[in-house]
Amino acid sequence: MGRSNSTRAPKVVLIRRLAFFLASLLFYFAGPVCAPSLAANQGAPQSSGENEFSVSVTLFSTLAAINAAGYDAGMDSPLNERYRVRTQVREALAKRNIACLPEFQAFYKEHKKASDTADLSQYISFALVAGDAPKFDLPAGPLPPDVEALKGFSDLLARFYKEADLESLWNRSQAAYAAAMSEYQEAVIGTLFEANGYLRNPSGYLGRRFQIYLDLLAAPDQVQVRNYRDDCFVVITPTSTPVVDEIRDAYLAYLLDPLTFKYSEVIKDKKPLQKFAQEAPALDLAYKDDFSLLVTKCLIKAIDSRLMHGGSEKRQAFVNEAMREGFILTAAFADLLPTYEKQQDAFRLYYPDLVSAVDVSKEQKRLKKIDFVQTIAPRVIAPPAKMQLEPADQSLITAEGLYEQHNLDEARKTFKKVFEQTNDKARQGRAWYGLALIDLEEKHWDEALDLFQRTIDATPNSAITAWSHYYLGQLALKAGDSDKATAQFKLTLATNGASAKAREAAEKALQSNTGEQNQ
Structure with missing residues (x-):
């Protein structure tokens, strides 16, 4: 993998040292400081975008399966010996009696691409859109083209996961993954801080996510980027050179792409x-x-x-x-x-x-004076073509941008267009949430309360659901109902996938309201 010729300025070292300190407390990075409480500030909340650096059991399972089926790219790299996970997983699978393995090998052979990179790419795409183990269900609606071509893989992987007992291999691999994460997280988190600092970006876009995964079962020196609707994913494998430039550029694209629509x-x-x-x-x-x-x-x-x-x-x-x-x-x-x-x-x-x-x-x-070069050395694996944005998605991006610019009237009109463009509950939930934030800022407390509840009923995503519970709690406090507020703050903390910012906000509110300390 080629590299761009940049090095970081000295001031970034301080940022990275701070990032590393924060990373030692958390295994992921979420935007700074939580949204203000209504008691302290009657304005609108910060957005609930999330940025995380972690590992994925779905990615692990997918790549373990194709390793067993014949994926051998990069096995001669010394980086495989550095972590040993790939070698150990392959050896363990070779000793197990996996009834569906012949069928899996046939599937892999039938769908093999001309290059190792393209071969790996389609399975990474699958792992990024599929659900969790043990079923690996695919979402309803349009899929990325390379995932659509893997019809039947989800059911086959579910069988392989059970018959190969991938859960035990995943659990045994956690120490190695933790060690590898510790090597990368300072630089990864530091480069996100750096980009946020330059763009003066205190938080992400509403309901959007930037997710970095590290995996140890693919060929080394891979950086793969995907943009799927509201989310951007970067998958990195063990590398012989730093990957912070590629990660920063992917993160900048994630932040800047919506501006081209607006x-x-x-x-x-x-x-x-x-x-x-x-x-x-x-x-x-x-x-x-x-x-x-x-x-x-x-x-x-x-x-x-x-x-x-x-x-x-x-x-x-x-x-x-x-x-x-x-x-x-x-x-x-x-x-x-x-x-x-x-x-x-x-x-x-x-x-x-x-x-x-x-x-x-x-x-x-x-x-007119530029002499264009004939070739460019590859620096990052090119992502598959982006999925075409549906009208409702484009309206949501536009409305959220208008809200951030404090153009509340136009934002409200654009959020309302979403209900004419789609019957999808998740998209409508994002629109309800945007409308709730507008009413919150305009001090229409009763309307905001109703819209946050509608948001929760639509379950747009875990980050937005968690924030909706938090704001319902703040509205309950404003109405003098301490018990209801406590219940809502606890629901924020109980929401799987709630961002670190939402959890911090709920914990502070709970402590202030009741004196309870969440453990």
């Missing part, structure tokens, strides 16, 4: 520059075809240059390389970012000003 009209004004990207021989076709995707990638590269340590010459060389590769707006954004850095707005609010400031005529003159 400000599509601003971006459209710069589309005359797209023809230059289409002439770049080495640029991936996805960037040539999707101008908004190209804009985001160019902006990420420009941010990379601003975070790079080594002086202006090194930064300029990095920008020049990106331009020659076909990322045609990198130089423009790199020129404009210092102005952003000197003002006070968060990046999500400054974004339209930044894009608007790109001078098309000036950039056309600059691009």
Whole structure:
């Protein structure tokens, strides 16, 4: 896996040391500080986006199964000896009497791709959308194309999990996974802090999640990225070189992609520059075809240059390389970012000003002088094509952006459009939640109470459900019902998948209300 030529500035060391201290308390990272209580602040809450670094039993089970079925890529790497998990799992499975193994081997052979990377990629996609062990059920509705092609794999994996007793192998592997996580977590969490700091991003988008998984059963030196509806996943395997640049870039894409939907009209004004990207021989076709995707990638590269340590010459060389590769707006954004850095707005609010400031005529003159390279060394495994956003999903992203910009009237109208666009309870639940936050900010307490309850009934996702219980608790306190408030705070803590921020908020509220300390 090739690497970009950036190193971190010295000030980032302090951030990473702080991150490592926090990571020693938690095995995952969630955004800072909880939302304010109504008693202290009548404004709207912080969003409940989550960012985590962890391991996955579904990913472990999927990759264990394909190892038994014939997946051998990277077995000669010394990194396999470093952790030994892959070798030990393969040896254990080889000794077990697994009745469905011949059927599994036939399935694997039938679906084998031309390259090891493509072969692995489809099974990682499956593991990221499938449910937990032991059933590994797939969600209803449209699936990623590479998962759709694995029809029947879910049932077969469920049989393999039981017959091979993968649960025992998973439990036996926990110590090795914990040791590996400890090696990566300081750098991983530090780079997320770094990106949040630059973008002045205190929390994620409503109901969205950025999830990093480490797995030890695939070929080493893999970084695979997926964007599925509200969530972004990064899967890393043991690496011979650091992967923080790839992780940071994936996280920046996760934060910046929604802005291209919100400000599509601003971006459209710069589309005359797209023809230059289409002439770049080495640029991936996805960037040539999707101008908004190209804009985001160019902006990420420009941010990379601003975070790079080594002086202006090194930064300029990095920008020049990106331009020659076909990322045609990198130089423009790199020129404009210092102005952003000197003002006070968060990046999500400054974004339209930044894009608007790109001078098309000036950039056309600059691009006519660029000598594009013929090839680009791969730096990260390209993700499969993104799933097409449904109208309701696009409305939710737009409405949440309007809410963050405090444009409450337009946000309310856009949230309400979701109910006309879909009957899906989870999507409607996100819309109820957004409407509840608006009523909360406007001090419509009774309406907010009703909408938070509707949110819970729709169960959009665990993060939003947990926050809804928390705000119902705060509303109960405001109404003078201490017992009901206590019950709601406890429901927040009892919600599987509640974010660290929600738990912290509920624990503080519970302690303040009753003196109880959650254990």
